[in-house]
Amino acid sequence: MSSQTADDQFRKPLKEVISDIEQRFNVKIRYSEDLVKDRWITYAGWRFRPDLEKTLSNILSSQDITFTKEGEGKYKLQNYQYHLKTPEEGKQQLEYLWSRFNDVPSWETRKAELRDCMWKALKLSPLPPKTHSKPIITGKRTMNGYTIENVAIETLPGVYVSGSLYRPLKSKGKIPVILNPDGHFGDGRYRADCQYRCAMQARMGAIAFSYDLFAWGESALQFKSSDHRKSLAMTVQALNSIRILDWLLSFKEADPNRVAITGGSGGGSQTMLITALDDRIRLSVPVVMMSSYHSGGCPCESGMGVHLCGNGTNNVEIAAMAAPRPQLVISDGKDWTQQVPQVEFPYLKKVYDFYGKGSEVENVHLPKEGHDYGLSKRLAMYDFIARHFHLDIRKVQDKNGKIDESPVTIEKYPAMYVFGEKGEKLPANAVRDFTQLEKMFDK
DSSP, X not given: OTTOOGGGTTOEEHHHHHHHHHHHHTOEXXXXXXXXTTOEETTTXXXXXXXXXXXXXXXXXXXXXXXXXXXXXXXXXXXXXXXXXXXXXXXXXXXXXXXXXXXXXXXXXXXXXXXXHHHHHTTOSSOOOOXXXXXXXXXXXXXXXXXXXXXXXXXXXXXXXXXXXXXXXXXXXXXXXXXXXXXXSTTGGGSHHHHHHHHHHHHTTOEEEEEOOTTSGGGGGTSOGGGGGSTHHHHHHHHHHHHHHHHHXXXXXXXXXXXXXXXXXXXXXXXXXXXXXXXXXXXXXXXXXXXXXXXXXXXXXXXXXXXXXXXXXXXXXXXXXXXXXXXXXEEESSSTXXXXXXXXXHHHHHHHHHTTOGGGEEEXXXXXXXXXXXXXXXXXXXXXXXXXXTOXXXXXXXXXXXXXXXXXXXXXXXXXXXXXXXXXXXXXXXXXXXXXXXXXXXX
16 A cells, blocks of 8 residues: 555556455455456545445446446446446436427427438438349248248348348238338347238238348348447448338338338337438337437447437437327336336327327336237237228237237248358349448448
8 A cells, every 4th residue: 555656646456446345345246357457447545435336436437347236235347338327317318308398399400400410420411322223032922811022132232131021912002011120139030029020010901021130130141240239230220221111112002101110129229210210101119129228239229329419319319209100119127118108208208299199109018028029019019000000900800809910820940031041142242241331331
C-alpha cells in the first residue's frame, strides 16, 4: 500500500481489486480470466464506497465491464452490454420520451427525424440499385390447402437470400402478403414452428414467405457464421426484407393494402424495424422482442446505431412508428418482455391514441411462457391477422371451432433447400467473402 501514490495513479491490477472487494464486502464474484487479464484500475482505492454495488460501478465502468447479481452475496462480471439497460433505466427513458410528444404533429416530426436517421445509419440512403435478376424458384410441393416453393432472391450482386414461399392452393381476387423474417432460434426457418405459422397463413388465404437470417441457413453457403455477428448483417437483413416485399407485391394476386410482417426474437426486431421504415407494411406482429431496456443482443439487431437516432431511442418507440397501422405485440413472463403490459404497452397505446386508433394496437401477454414463437403465440397471431385482413379463419378451424395446425406437413430440412444439400447449385456469381460485401457499401 505504501507504494501507491498519486504519481502512479494508485494503479492496481483489476484481479487484485476484485479480490479486495470480495474480502471487504464478504461476497463472491465470478468472471472469466480473459475478462480481467492485463487490466489495471487507476485510483483503485479511491473508487471504493461503503455500498458494494456503488463500488462495483465505480471500478468496473472504467473498464467497460458490468455486473449482475446472481444470488445473495454472489455476482457475475461480463463485458459491457451496449444493447442492454436495466429495466428501471428503460422505464425512465420511456417516461422522458412520453414528456416530449402530446399530439400527432409533434409525433410525426419525431417519427420523420427517426426514420431519416435510421435509413442513414443502415447505409440504405439511398437504397442500392436492384439487381433485376429473376428469383430462383425450385421444388414446388402441394400440401393440404397450400403449396410450398423454395426461393432465392439476389438482393445485391452475388448476394442471395433464401426462403420458403407458401401460397393458398385455391384463392380468388387479391390476397394478403405476409413476411416472416427468421429469428435466432435453432435450425432457422426450417424448424417446425416456422413451418406451422407460414403454412397456416397460406391455408387462411395469404401469401407467406419465411427467410433466412444473414449468414444462417443457406446464406451460410456464402458467408461464415461469424459474419452474422458483424454489424452490416443488420443492413443486409433490412435490405432483404425490402427486396422480398418488392418481389411479392409484383404478383398479380398480391394485395398491396394487406401486407403484414411477423417474427419472433431477432425476427421480432426485424418486424419492428421494417414496419418503421416501410409504409407498405400495413400490419405487424412483433413477438417476444419489444422491450424498453433490450435492443437486441446480436449486432444484426442493434449493430448499425439505429437506436442512437434522435438522441436515443428504443424498440418501443421504433414499434410506435407503426401507428396507426394495426399492431399486435406478443410478450411473455420469462424474458425482457416481462413488463410489457405495465411499462411498454401504455407508451404504444398513447401514440395510437394520438390518432384516435387505440383499438388498433393490442398486447397478448403470456406470463407463464418463455422466449419462443410457440403455439399460443401463433394462435394469437392467426386471430389478429384474420380479423384485420378479413380472412376466413374457419379454413383453419376444426369441427369444434378451434384452430387446428394438424393438417400442416412438417418437412425435413433438405426439402426446403434452394441450392442443394451441399450448396452445389449456388450460382457462379455468388459472393463468398464478407470483404466483398463491405465494399458494396463503401462505394
